[in-house]
Amino acid sequence: MGILEKISEIEKEISRTQKNKATEYHLGLLKAKLAKYRSQLLEPSKKSDKGEGFDVLKSGDARVALIGFPSVGKSTLLSTLTRTESEAASYEFTTLTCIPGVIEYNGANIQLLDLPGIIEGAAQGKGRGRQVIAVARTADLVLMMLDATKQDIQKQLLEKELESVKKGGGLSFNSTCNLTKVDEKLVQMILHEYKIFNAEVLFREDCTADELIDVICANRVYLPCLYVYNKIDQISIEEVDRIARQAHSIVVSCNMKLNLDYLLEILWEYLALIRVYTKKPGQPPDFNDGLILRRGASVEHVCHVIHRNLAQAFKYALVWGTSTKYSPQRVGISHIMQDEDVIQVVKK
Ligand SMILES: Nc1nc2c(ncn2[C@@H]2O[C@H](COP(=O)(O)OP(=O)(O)OP(=O)(O)O)[C@@H](O)[C@H]2O)c(=O)[nH]1
Ligand SMILES: [K+]
Numbered sequence: 601m602g603i604l605e606k607i608s609e610i611e612k613e614i615s616r617t618q619k620n621k622a623t624e625y626h627l628g629l630l631k632a633k634l635a636k637y638r639s640q641l642l643e644p645s646k647k648s649d650k651g652e653g654f655d656v657l658k659s660g661d662a663r664v665a666l667i668g669f670p671s672v673g674k675s676t677l678l679s680t681l682t683r684t685e686s687e688a689a690s691y692e693f694t695t696l697t698c699i700p701g702v703i704e705y706n707g708a709n710i711q712l713l714d715l716p717g718i719i720e721g722a723a724q725g726k727g728r729g730r731q732v733i734a735v736a737r738t739a740d741l742v743l744m745m746l747d748a749t750k751q752d753i754q755k756q757l758l759e760k761e762l763e764s765v766k767k768g769g770g771l772s773f774n775s776t777c778n779l780t781k782v783d784e785k786l787v788q789m790i791l792h793e794y795k796i797f798n799a800e801v802l803f804r805e806d807c808t809a810d811e812l813i814d815v816i817c818a819n820r821v822y823l824p825c826l827y828v829y830n831k832i833d834q835i836s837i838e839e840v841d842r843i844a845r846q847a848h849s850i851v852v853s854c855n856m857k858l859n860l861d862y863l864l865e866i867l868w869e870y871l872a873l874i875r876v877y878t879k880k881p882g883q884p885p886d887f888n889d890g891l892i893l894r895r896g897a898s899v900e901h902v903c904h905v906i907h908r909n910l911a912q913a914f915k916y917a918l919v920w921g922t923s924t925k926y927s928p929q930r931v932g933i934s935h936i937m938q939d940e941d942v943i944q945v946v947k948k
């Protein structure tokens with residue numbers, strides 16, 4: 601019997617079995633068996649050693665990936681926040697591929713990706729772990745989903761899986777001049793200290809260790825992460841309070857729809873998105889159709905979003921909102937916009 605047949609047999613048996621105290625143990629065993637076979641479906645086949653990637657087209661204004669151990673509620677969250685249904689069930693490895701959905705928030709379309717649960721050894725390729733992590737790295741934000749009823753250790757285990765992936769290609773070391781203040785060994789130690797395991801290092805001048813550290817700190821690109829603790833309907837209010845106070849952590853219950861509005865607010869914050877409204881002379885601003893930009897976007901960015909030639913024809917802009925002292929204020933092309941500003945571009 602093939603794996604798929606075995607799975608369907610067990611699924612049938614589960615649906616046939618009445619749920620009560622007497623069958624609880626038997627059902628538990630069946631679910632464990634089911635999870636075992638489903639996890640085998642995730643393993644790359646012997647022939648194509650790598651297994652297929654989860655290539656999903658990027659769409660919308662930002663991409664958020666859901667990463668976590670099996671059955672923490674990733675699919676339930678996707679189905680709750682988006683119009684897409686991703687199958688959720690009480691056995692592990694329900695999700696076997698990447699399922700995209702769209703969160704509509706503040707006029708932005710945020711792509712949310714549901715992914716298979718990762719397991720220990722994911723970074724070494726177990727259970728398509730590499731593909732899952734590869735997708736996570738294409739995201740603007742990773743939601744690390746955790747089960748609030750489980751021990752704190754799960755967070756460290758999850759971090760370990762995501763961290764070790766970076767240890768792939770290793771370091772390469774080159775210089776165009778003689779180095780008298782650092783050597784390869786020291787550079788390697790410094791980089792490891794900053795958890796950089798993959799990098800091409802090229803010295804163009806005789807730097808000190810401190811100068812190297814300055815460069816590392818200035819260029820560090822962090823993949824923002826937010827810990828989402830689900831299933832708080834199952835724990836005490838004291839425990840909820842304790843978890844909610846941890847840094848970069850938010851508590852929710854997908855089943856009871858608790859705190860999901862706040863999750864969206866925080867998501868928006870972490871993605872650093874802003875809305876800018878455009879206005880034509882003598883007309884009110886178009887509040888129905890805002891432009892979605894990143895925090896730090898300038899008037900020039902706004903011009904590019906409106907039309908690719910607009911920046912060249914730009915004379916000045918009038919801006920109303922928190923980014924200016926007066927409303928309206930005449931600004932140049934490098935002026936930095938803020939959330940909910942209104943802009944009117946005047947051409948040459
Ligand atoms: N008590 C409680 N159960 C939840 C909550 N959210 C999800 N669940 C349950 O947790 C189980 C797993 O949910 P899924 O959404 O399938 O979890 P997943 O992380 O997608 O699992 P895999 O795809 O197998 O990795 C299901 O039985 C859900 O009903 C919640 O907020 N509270
Ligand atoms: K599940």
Ligand SMILES: [Mg+2]
Nearest residue numbers: 674675694695
């Ligand atoms: Mg799932």
